[in-house]
Amino acid sequence: MEKKQYQLLGVMSGTSLDGIDIIEARFHFNSGTSYKILHGTTIPYDEFWKKKLSSAVNMDEQELQHLNFEYTRYLGNVLKQFIDENGLHGLDAICSHGHTVKHEPQNKYTLQIGNLKELAKITGQKVVCDFRVQDVQLGGQGAPLVAIGDKLLFSEYDYCLNLGGFANISTEEKNRRIAYDICAVNTVLNYYAHKLGLEYDEGGKIAASGKIIEELYGKLNSMRFYIEKPPKSLGIEWVNREILPLISQYEENIPDVLHTYIKHIAFQISEEVENSSEVKVLVTGGGAFNDFLITELGKKSSAQFVLPSAELINFKEALIFAFLGALKLRGENNILKSVTGAEKDHSSGVIFNP
Known part of the structure; x- marks a missing residue:
């Protein structure tokens, strides 16, 4: 049996x-x-x-x-x-x-x-x-490997978005599951929080206190990875090679860097999610506790970003x-x-x- x-x-x-x-x-x-x-x-x-x-x-x-x-x-x-x-x-x-x-x-x-x-x-x-x-x-x-679990365990959502070291997303497209990494999240945010002597920026409060650095924002959004088609994935090597050197020339003001980077994350995610109030996005991973990031996502997209129980987020x-x-x-x-x-x-x- x-x-x-x-x-x-x-x-x-x-x-x-x-x-x-x-x-x-x-x-x-x-x-x-x-x-x-x-x-x-x-x-x-x-x-x-x-x-x-x-x-x-x-x-x-x-x-x-x-x-x-x-x-x-x-x-x-x-x-x-x-x-x-x-x-x-x-x-x-x-x-x-x-x-x-x-x-x-x-x-x-x-x-x-x-x-x-x-x-x-x-x-x-x-x-x-x-x-x-x-x-x-x-x-x-x-990578990402969680897509089959998203498909079979969380099918009531149009997208499953995980905000961990990297943001990855999965969805159904033409009757098949696709999933891919979108951008770096906590690998970058925590790197700059550590420079302030913190484990992480709790709730995104430091980021919220900063201002956007328009030049950096434009450079981040112009990176080659974002125009590549799935399947695609990211590793810490990419962050060390591409992201941190790009940001380094602006890091004299870390709150502004964090503010700009979160706006960058929100923009890149909004580019991957259908902009409709009918669309439901399950959001999990440590980044789901970053209130500033979740607020920025809501500004960039009319989709419903659903935060489940803390147990499932974690x-x-x-x-x-x-x-x-x-x-x-x-x-x-x-x-x-x-x-x-x-x-x-x-x-x-x-x-x-x-």
Whole structure:
């Protein structure tokens, strides 16, 4: 008899380096697919791991191998503690994204650390992980991967917009799902908040206090990436190479930089969303708590930008990686070629047993 219910951990670490999102979720596969988040938490990174992970993009192969092992061990202990503290039993698997340190699909290369077999040994659980590599090997972007979850779990929305380290969006176009990265969000906003000695600009208050730098705004919106057609994705390498050098000549006034950059984000998102009051956009990710950004989105577009519960805002990506793991365990496709540009739909991920 085919298994209908899965109890899983979903694990996500994003490029904004705010921490490790962990959720326990239950999925039912009946006539449709339904989910319930049973418990969720974010384990913040301390300064040691923030420094390590932010510098990883510049490491050589040997340093990356060492970091991968070190981070896998750290992640495994974090997950084991979560399981023990919450008295979890009967898990079907841990489904973990890992942490992206390099993403170069044009070179058929992507690396998410924390996806080694030691994760299963440390936690004593079956692990499904490393979801991006196979797609890149098949000619895809390896991102965004959440689109199939958007399609099957959140079909009542016209668009699903995630505001994390990067903004990515998914929607139906000509009876097929498409998804792609739009622009950098918290990778840039938090970089400049850190220069003020802050983790992030809470609610976008500092940005709201600034003024637009028209010249910078024009240069940002003229970047080549924005005229490219999907499938397309972004990595921290692009931010370091293209965005930060461009902004550097204006950064004597950080509130103005933050103000300008948020207006840039809002403009780029509005360009990708149908401008109609009938259109519903589900907004999740840390950027959903940036009140100034949400206000600017409302000014740029008449679409309905829907903010769900804080639980879903915080944990939607972890939830969908749990869902990707469930599909992998079922032998079903979890990545769509219409989204990533891979040569075929496929079931991606690696399964490790304890």
